[in-house]
Amino acid sequence: MDNQKWEPKIVAFVCNWCTYTGADLAGTSRMKYPANTKMIRVMCSGSVDPVFILKAFERGADGILVSGCHPNDCHYNAGNFHARRRWDFFHELLDFIGIEKGRLQFSWISASEGKKFADVVSKVTKDIKAMGPFTNYQKMNSEFTALFPEEANADSEIINQIKETVL
Amino acid sequence: MNLLKEVFMKYGYFPGCSQTGSAKEYDISLRKVIEKLGVSFDEIEDWSCCGATSAHVTNHKLSTALAMRNIMLAEQQGMENIIAPCAACYNRLIMSQFEIANHSGIRKETEELLSASFQKDVKVFNVLELFLNIGIDKIIENRKRELNDLKVACYYGCLLVRPSGLTKFDDAEQPESMEKIAEATGAKTIDWNYKVECCGAAHSIARRDIVVDLSKKILDDAKYHGANVMIVACPMCHTNLDMRQRVMKRTYPEHEDFPVLYITELIGLALGMDEKELGIDLHFIDFNYKDLVPENSGVG
Amino acid sequence: MKELREHAKELLEKGEVSAVIGYSQVSEKRTKPIIVTDPQDTDQLVFNEYCLNNLAVYLTKARIKVSCRTKDKTLKLAVTAKPCDVHSVVALIQENQIHREDIHIISFNCHGVAKDFGFEFSGDNIASKCINCETHKPLYFDKIFGEEKETPKASDDAMERIQEIERMSHQERFEFFKNEFDKCIKCYACRAVCPLCYCQRCITDKTIPRWIESSSHMRGNFAWNIVRAFHLSGRCTGCGECERACPVDIPLSLLNRRMAIKAKKSFSYVSGRSLETPTLVGSFNEKDNDELFM
C-alpha cells in the first residue's frame, strides 16, 4: 500500500453525555484535529459491546477509540465503571491474541473537555498512523470479501428485507 | 515476595563531595548502620559532582547534565535505586529527573551531551526515605540500647523535604518522618519551631555573619524547647550548625555548646556502636552519650 | 464406590432427588455420564481417575430441569462433581441458573484425573488443570466420599506455553492464533460441553443482526473464538472441557487460563470459589485500574 496516500480509518464509540458533548465543544471552540475519526454515538460507554470492536475491524478500521464520562461523572452513575472492567479484560485478550494495544484505545473525556477531545483524537490518529494499516485484519477481510461477496456486501441489504420476528 | 524484595532491595550509593571531606563521619556512620541493618549498597563507579552550588547557579545545562550523568552511570551499572545522603545532591538528582521527564527539549539536549539515553526509572532516595523503606521496625529489632536520655530536635533544613511537589514522602512545612525514625532509637523528640527554617547554607563561606545569626536562632529554639541534641541529615546543615558554633561564640559570648549529630550516628548509637566508631569524635562540638545519662542509672 | 451407590440409591428411593447425574464405566480407562432415575440403576455409578466430564453442564439442561418440577414442589437434582466441577456449580448458582437448595452435591476427595480417556493415570498423563490444583477437597458439598491421596507431580506445560506466547511479537502471536483458529470447523463442541455456556440462544446464532459470521472462513472463526474467550473471562472456572472436546485440538484453555490469570492479578478473583463473593462481571470497584484510559 502506498504509505504516502494511506490515511487510517478510525472509529470512535462515544457516550452521548460527556464525550459527544465534549466533541461538540471542540467544534464550538474551532479546535482542529485530523478528519480520520468517525464517531458513533451511544448512550453510555457501558453500552459498547466488544463485538462492536470486532465488527469495526471487520469493516476495515485501523484503530478504535472508546470514550465516556470520567469515573463518578457518569450520567448513569456506574455505566463507565462496568465499561472499565470490561475493557480491561478485552484489551488484554486482544493483546494476547496478537492485536497491538494501540489499535484499541480508551479515554475519559467530559463535556467540558473540548481541548482534551481534540488532543486525544490527534494522539490516536498519530499512533495509528505510526502503526500503519491494520494489515493482519484487512487481509482476512479481503479474503472474506473474495470468497463470500454477497455476504460481505449484503449485510445491510438482507437486514432490510428480513424483519426479526422475535423482537 | 514484593515485601522481601523491598527489604533486600539493593541500592546504588552516590556519596557526593561532602561525604568524602567535611562530612566524612556521615559517610562512615551511614555505611556502618546500613550494614548492621542487613542492607547493602554499591558505590556508583566513576561518580562525579551532582551539579549543585556553583553549577546550578551558573549553568543550568551543566548542572542537569552532571546530575543525569550519575543517574546514567547507575542505570548502566544495573542499579534501580540510588541513595543520596546529601540533601543538595538529592535535590539536584530529583530536580534533574523531573526536568528530563517533563521537558523533551532538555531531555534531548542532555542525552546528546552524555551520548546516552535514559531508559529506566531510577529512583533516588534520601536517608529518611531509605530508613522508612528499610522499615522502622528493623531499627527497633536491632536496637542494642535505648537512647531514652536523649531529647532530640529533628532539623530538616530547607532542601530535604522541598520542593513539595517532588519530595512526596513528607509534608514540606510540618514534616514528621525524621521524628519517627529518631523515636525508633528510643530517644524522645521535641516539638519545636525551626525544623524547616534556613541555616544559611552555602553562605557559610562568604557571609558567615548571616549563617551565624540564622544558626543561632535554630539552636536556641531547640534548647528553649528542651532538646539536648540536634540531629540533621544534610552535610551543609551540619557544617553550619556544628562547625560555626565557634564563630558564634565570638559574636554571642553567652552561647553554650550544643551537640549536633547526623541521624545515622544517632541510629548507630542505638545499634550499639560507640562514638569513635561512628566518627562522632570528628565533630567540633563534643558529644558523648554517657555524659547525658544520670550517674545513678547505670546504663550506658 | 459402594457408599456412593448406596447413597444414590437411598436418595432416589426416599424420593429426595429426581435423578442422580453421575459417571458409569464404559471400559477400563473410560467412563461416560449417566443420569440415573431408577434406584436399581445406581450400581452403575462409579468414581475414579477417568471421570473426566464436568457434569455441571447437565444441571442447566431444560429437559433435566423440567423433570424435577411438579406443580407442588421442586425435587432436588443430585450431581456427582469433582471438587473442580463444584466450582462450575458455584458459578451456576451465582448466575442464577440453579438454586443451591435445589441440588444435592455428591463430591469426592480428588487427587487428579487422566488427561483423556485411554491414558494410564500418572504424572505424565495427568490433566493439565490438576497440576496446580488447590482444591482437592470440594468447597461446597452435601455428601463427600473417597480418601485423600497424593496428586502425582507434573510440570505445568500449559503455563509455559502461555509465557512462550507472551514472549512472541504481536505479529507472531496473531499468526499463531490465526493458524489455530483456522482449524475451527464451528462444531461448537466447546460450547456444548461448557457448563457456563447455558444461553438458550448463543450470540453466534443470532442472525439479525449477524453478530458472528458463520461462513467457513477465518474471519468468523476469529471473531467466534475471541467472543467465546471474552464471554468466559472472569467466569471460566478452568475445567478444561472445551479443549478436551475440541475435535481439531485448538488450545482453548490457553485463552481461558490467560484470562483467569488476569482476573486473579487485577481483581484477586477466581471464579466459582465462593458463593458470597460478588461475581467479577456485573460488579465494579471505584478503585479499579484506570491506567487504560487517557
Place this chain on the structure above:
Amino acid sequence: MKIGVFICHCGENISSTVDCPRVAKICESYPGVEYSVDYKYMCSDPGQNLIREAIQLYKLDAIVIGSCSPHMHERTFRNAAFSAGINPFMVEIANLREHCSWVHDDIESSTLKAIELVRMAIEKVKRDKPLSKINVPVTKRVLVIGGGIAGIQAALDVANAGYEVVLVEKEPSIGGHMSQLSETFPTLDCSQCILTPRMVEVHQHPKIKLLTYSEVVKVEGFIGNFKVTIKKKARHINEDLCSGCGMCISKCPIKKKAYNSFEEDLAFRSAVYIPFSQAIPNIPVIDETVCTYFQTGKCGMCLKVCDRGAINFDQKDTVMVADIGAIIVATGYKLYDIERKSADLKYKGYGEYGYGKYRDVIDGLQFERIASASGPTSGEMKRPSDGKEPKKIVFIQCVGSRDDSKGISYCSKICCMYTAKQAMLYRHKVHDGEAYVFYMDIRAGGKMYEEFVRRAIEEDKVKYIRGRVSRIYEENGKYIVKGEDTIAGMPVEIDADMVVLATAMIPQDNAPALARTIGIPYDKYGFFNESHPKLKPVESTTAGVFLAGACQSPKDIPESVAMASAAACKTIILLSSDTLEREPVVAKVNEDLCAGCFYCQKVCPFGAVEVKDVKDINGIVYKEVAFINQGVCQGCGTCTATCLSKSIELSGFNNEEIFAEIAAL
C-alpha cells in the same frame, strides 16, 4: 422505505469547509434515498417547511438531517417531522458542523467525512423503529435533604406553592451553619435574627413534615416516583410529650464531658441537650456516649425531673419509607480539618500553624461563636486559653484553599468577605486592638462587597498584608506569626494574642456516600455535580434530583438562598403536571431468549431489572427471566452490552442500528 436527506449549510458554518451540494448529490444515489437536497438554514422556518413539504410530496418514511449537533436541533427537526406526519424517532442527525466543518480545514477531506457521516445516519435511520414517548405518573411530594438556610428556603418555597415537603436534617435542630454565625456581611445584620423566623415558619407550616436527627438511608425509583427510606435516630425523648421546658438539661449532672459542637467545641454541654436555645424543634436529645444512665445504668435524673414523662431510654431508631416525586439536596459544607493528622489522608493538615496545639489559634466558625452575642463569651472578645481580651489579632486567609501542594485547588469564595467582617467586628469591640489580615488576593465580587472590604481597611484600620504565613509558634505567651509581605518584599513577624484561620469550605464527610445513595455524580472533592455548568446549574444529572447551596460548590448566604429558590421552582414545574413524558430510549428484554443469568440486574445502575417468572401451560414456573421496568430504565444500555446472549435491545440505539453504522463506514 423512502428516505429524505437534508443537508444544511448553516450559513457558511458548514458550507465553508464542506461542499454541501456535493454531499446532497452523492446521497441521491444511495439505496433507499428518495430525495436529497441542501439548503442554507435547515432550522429556519423556510428550512423546516422544505422538510415538511418534501415529506408529504415524496411520501418519506424517514429523514436524515446533516446539520449541527443533535444536542442543538434534534428536537426541532423531530417536531418538524412529527408535524408532517412521520414518527419523530425516524429522524437521524449527521453532525456536520461541530464534528466536521468546524474542526477540519481541508475541503476535500471534510467533504468526504461529511459524506460518510451522512451515510452512517442513512444506514441507521433505515433500521429505526417508530417509538412513542413513555408516560409516568408523578408523586406530588418533595424531599429536601438538609435543614440549613438552603434547605429551609427550598422547603418553604415548595410548601408555599401547595406541595407537601419532607425536610430531613441530620442534626437535632434545623438552622445549619447560618445559625452559628454572629453577623453577616456586607450589612452586618444579625444572622440568627433573620434566620430564626424562617425556622419557625418551617416548623409551623402545615405542608412541611420536619424530620430532625434523621438521615436518608436509601433512595429507590426514579423521577416522579422515588421511594425514600429515612432513618430517624433515637432521641430518647418522646417528641409528642416534651414541652421543651429544659428541666432535664438543667438537672443533668454531666456538665463537662462533651464539647458543644454548635459552639465549635469552645464550650461544654450536658448529656441531655438542645444544640442552642433557639433550636427548632425545641426538643432535647440524649447523647448515649456520655450519659451516665447509658454508660453505667444508674442516674436517670432527667427521668425523675421530667413532669411529662417524656424521657424514654428504650427508644430505638425508627425507619420510615416515603413516596417522593422530586428531591432537593442541600447538605451544605464543613470546614477543612486543619490539624488533620490521621483519619483522612486526602488532605494534609497545617501542623505548622499550630491549630489544635495552641488554643488561641482558632478557625473562622470558632471566631463567629466568640463574636456572637449568644456564644460562649456572650459576644465579648475573649480568647479561649485564658479569657483575656486579645490586643493583637491575625487573620490568615486561604488556609487550605487555593493550595495545590497540601490543600485544595479551588477558592472557597466566602473567606475574603467573612475575614473582612470578622476583622471589622473585632475592631468594633476592641477599639485599641490591632487586626492584621494575611491574604493572597481579595476576591470581593458581589453587591456592596468591595465597598465592605474597603470599609474594613479604611474606616476600621484593618491592616492587610499580601503574603502567606509560613509558621506560627508560641514565644513568651505570644503567638509569633512568621510570614512574608510580598508587596514590601520583606519577611514579617507579628506577635499576636490570637490567630484566626480562614479555613477552606469542603463538602460534608458523607457527601460521596449520600451521592451514591441518591445516585448523583460528584466531583473529585465531593461536591455534587450540576447537570450543566451554565444552563442547568441547579439540576443534578439524575432527573428529578435538584441541588441547592454549598453542597454543589462554596457559596455565601444570598447565593445559597437564590439557588434554593431556583431548585424549588424547578421542582414545582415538575410537580405541576400529573404525568411525566419520557424519551422512549429504554431497554427491552426478549423473554424467549433470556437465559436468566441476571447480569443485567447486577449492572443496572437504577434497579430497573426485575425478576419475572415464566410459566408453562400447567402453571409451573420453568424459568426466570429479566424484565425491565420501562418507567425506571434510564436507557444507558449497560445491560445490552453485558447480556451474553444478546437478548436485550435498547430502543433507539439497538444493535442492528449500530452495526449498520459500523458497516456504513
